[in-house]
Amino acid sequence: MSLRQSEASGLHHAFYPESIAVIGASANEEAERSEGWLGRLRQFGYQGRLYPINPRASQIMGMKAYASVTDVAEDVDYAIITVPASLVPRVLGECVAKGVKFVHIHTGGFADALNEEGSKLNDALAEVIKGSNTRVIGPNCLGVYCPSGGLTFITLFPRVAGPVAILAQTASALIGLIPIADARGIHFSKVVSYGNALDLDSPDFLEYLADDPDTRYVMAYIEGVKDGQRFLKSVARCNSRKPVIILKAGVTQGGARAVTSHTASLVGAEHVWEAFFKQTHAIAVESFDEALNQLVAFHYLKPPAGRRVGIVGLGGGWSVVTTDICEREGLLVPALSDESTRNLEKMKGLEVGRGIRNPVEVGLGKFGLSKEFVDALKITAADSQIDFLLIQLYPGGYVQQWAGGNQMDKAMDTLIDTVKGLPKPVVMVIGLGYDPHSMTISVNAHKRCYEAGLPVFYAPDTAARAVSKLIGYYENRTS
């Protein structure tokens, strides 16, 4: 392992190959254009050389086709294998002979088939690459999405690059996740679906990403690991440089069974993973939604100086429940100073019975954002008891009783302007609404926040959890 491991830092061409061979490109040009890898890479804008490999074609999509990758005269950095499982050992052998640096095996039906034939084919692949310099991603996976390198497995993924890397043995979830992330202003440096991890495994990618200047945050969906100690070390090292968010799947009994039939991974017992998170300080999340909320927190929130939150927004039960939620998640909701309380008391528009000591309950106003709301933000942010603000808005009120969506826009104008001048970080919670109309108003308000560089969530519990874990991450880094 040591020899292969020493090459791990050399994953550059897995993300930025100058040439790609597609082994198994379809002789049916239309099919290849609309559903094949050549069509995908072309449409996505891959700028390097492309080599269709198909013994039954002389030309595909206007490009000369080759019977074997060994027939290509120039260097091949990267090959995508998409032929049936039984043929994979032979074409992989040709890649080794050609000296292809990285091979992504899209085809499944190896260890993941959980049968004897799959197991034999798996052993054959391992034998083929043994001692070679050819590294394998997969099999049974969708490979790499790296917008800055022109690589993708879904044509419609955003072309714009960003600071987040994702590792995942599976890819289906990513197909859902990446458009949602895009809508929240989160974009990607490198995304790798690596399936059965016959060769390249999570530690290889983590070692590379720890040093990758384009990656500021790492999220990993892990079904299982082969070398626990190496995984732990690579996570701890990477997490000491940049946040590593881990969704460990298969921790429960049922989940472990599900994982086995997925990628044939060894899953490990729940207590082992608890110890793992304690030791590495990596950030554990329990769903893809939570992973995304955690990324939003890291991407948009300047780390607060501490855990003391000032809650400003609509009253009634909402602010009390949000207070409980924040404290349950490990944040603190202290009373404001007497000076702040006096200043808040002086304000008109704060009805008797409204809380003003934190949470600070103040209405948005019927038209745009009220002066009282703005003043309450300034007073709360200036309080020395407070490290950051959580501002709660519910567009429902505007939609339902008052002047409609453009009032929410006006409120956002004033709010964003005000927040820019505050001396403390701000977390926004803007409720979703309940029908397409109110949801559209809410989604637009969220978009305004992202454009202004503000973290925003749909509910206080997801916000509080993500922010608490973010603060915990920086506490661990400095302790």
Place this chain on the structure above:
Amino acid sequence: MSLRQSEASGLHHAFYPESIAVIGASANEEAERSEGWLGRLRQFGYQGRLYPINPRASQIMGMKAYASVTDVAEDVDYAIITVPASLVPRVLGECVAKGVKFVHIHTGGFADALNEEGSKLNDALAEVIKGSNTRVIGPNCLGVYCPSGGLTFITLFPRVAGPVAILAQTASALIGLIPIADARGIHFSKVVSYGNALDLDSPDFLEYLADDPDTRYVMAYIEGVKDGQRFLKSVARCNSRKPVIILKAGVTQGGARAVTSHTASLVGAEHVWEAFFKQTHAIAVESFDEALNQLVAFHYLKPPAGRRVGIVGLGGGWSVVTTDICEREGLLVPALSDESTRNLEKMKGLEVGRGIRNPVEVGLGKFGLSKEFVDALKITAADSQIDFLLIQLYPGGYVQQWAGGNQMDKAMDTLIDTVKGLPKPVVMVIGLGYDPHSMTISVNAHKRCYEAGLPVFYAPDTAARAVSKLIGYYENRTS
């Protein structure tokens, strides 16, 4: 207390008054019509007699106005007091003299003001009603929403009645909650915002609701209680007849402080509430969102025979993560029987590497719902290892890659048809999407589920939690 308590079952006229006096109706007709209680009740369709009370008007909105409620010749079942706090003791005294059965004091500034003046006024109110038959809702609250009685505090609330009762000291949260519930097909029998609870308190309402044939589920937002033992007994009794869902606010240190400045309630320590929930078996929730999800579960889900869930839907990481989520929430995800597995294996369209032992990973199909999906549902539902199904769909795929929203509609046609024929209860999870377009498709799919009587949630964690608590409720009832 015993005398007043014996009358608690007589709350009928608090929800179905034959006549209402509005004490403090505005002499400015336009203001009263658009923002006053008379306008609100008229617009909402209240059918009983209305008496405007205002010493400076002879007529309001075409109705004869009276200087005092004592000037009204006929019986007055219900009065709404909306004059300034300092005048409330006097007009409340007039209600007592008149023999008004129920008085809703909208005005705040009593115990909730947390000052000497408020405290004195509070004592004055208590003195006025002592020994009388007049019962008070409030002060400092919005009172009653009872669509079948024609009462409301928000004109735009649904006129249609349903099986859910809500008790809440605050009302702001309800203003947000009720339209969301409406969008999810949840409607209300009686909703009471009772503020400071000077007289009528949660136990009075719980005792009434336990016997109310129009109420099948009760949700209570509780800031504090005055008589802990009586509250416990009334919750336990009501919960033994119908589910009582309780959102206890102010359980953390910060939350307790927030509650005090809200409704001046005594909050009680966290461990006291833990013991309370153990003893009453009432269903504890931690947010308004969770309360609503719990109501959706009770309203739509036929109680499963046990905790064993069969998960059917999209694969990749989703189904594994959902398996973990279900087991973390106390559900069981057992392996399907060998027979089911063999039947699933025979199906085309289940790629190698897809889980088929539970979770059952099967794609929706690109156009409408695939035959494989339908077959997988039937096989899983027939399995003797399974008590109910959780079906996961993500409209994102349809929107993003395939034929758009009408394919989701077609899928829903087939799905709803299939589910109707299944021998086990079904829980749906349909992801929200990420922009107004995909959200609209998702919201419409949710609407289709509600119309078909199917419980549906936006995420597996909220679904699993609500269903697990529902099963726990029925386990406790039968144990």
